Amino acid sequence: MHKTLLVLGLLLLTTVRASSADHNAVVVDSSKEAYTVFIAVSAVNLDKMRSRMEGKPRVAIIARSKLAKEKEYYIASRILRDEYPGSGAAEGILDLLAKYPDTPFGLTWNGGLAFTYNDYRHAKKLYDAYLKDPAEYERTGTRHPRVDPINPKGHLGPLLGR
Numbered sequence: 001m002h003k004t005l006l007v008l009g010l011l012l013l014t015t016v017r018a019s020s021a022d023h024n025a026v027v028v029d030s031s032k033e034a035y036t037v038f039i040a041v042s043a044v045n046l047d048k049m050r051s052r053m054e055g056k057p058r059v060a061i062i063a064r065s066k067l068a069k070e071k072e073y074y075i076a077s078r079i080l081r082d083e084y085p086g087s088g089a090a091e092g093i094l095d096l097l098a099k100y101p102d103t104p105f106g107l108t109w110n111g112g113l114a115f116t117y118n119d120y121r122h123a124k125k126l127y128d129a130y131l132k133d134p135a136e137y138e139r140t141g142t143r144h145p146r147v148d149p150i151n152p153k154g155h156l157g158p159l160l161g162r
Contacts, residue, residue: 023101025049026067028074031058034127035106035114036078040064040097068094075107081130082111087152088162089113095160112150115159122149 023040027049030036041049041061053059067074075090089111096105096113106114108123110130130137148154156162 023097024064025061026064026097027053027059027061028067029053029056029059030078031056032124033109034124035108035120036075037104037106038067038075038093038097039104040101042102045102064097067097078107078109079111080109084111084152087111088156089152092152092156092160095156099160108150110150111152112148113152113155114150115155116149119149126150 023042025041025043025046027039027041028036029038039049046061050061053061062074071090071094075093079090089107092113093105093107096103106120106123108114108119109127110123112119112123114120114123126137153162
């Protein structure tokens, strides 16, 4: 099911994708503890997005160049526990935003990437399990990379050709 959703998402993205040069602003929504959502926003939609985000705590709209310069603050600091060391998830967010404007991508609390509804739900489930009992989470935390829906390699490979 996960792979089917990813393929459908890829088909949709390739048909509606606009030039990334027109998408110099990024919404950074860190209102959820389990993940932070990043969306490159076009100049045409920027005012509408600002009005939708106005007054929401832990949501910022910044220049894409600022996100790249301050990725430690906006991206890496959101990884509470890196379960995918060396995956390139933090850098991958920047590449995904450039390649797929107006598409939300989530960086999860444990260094994973969320693209589908199921990915976000999985990240939340893992985060809740970790909060409930960190020792039990640690004991049962081994996830096989081929079936882990938020493993960055599962998204970065197909979406960016890595």
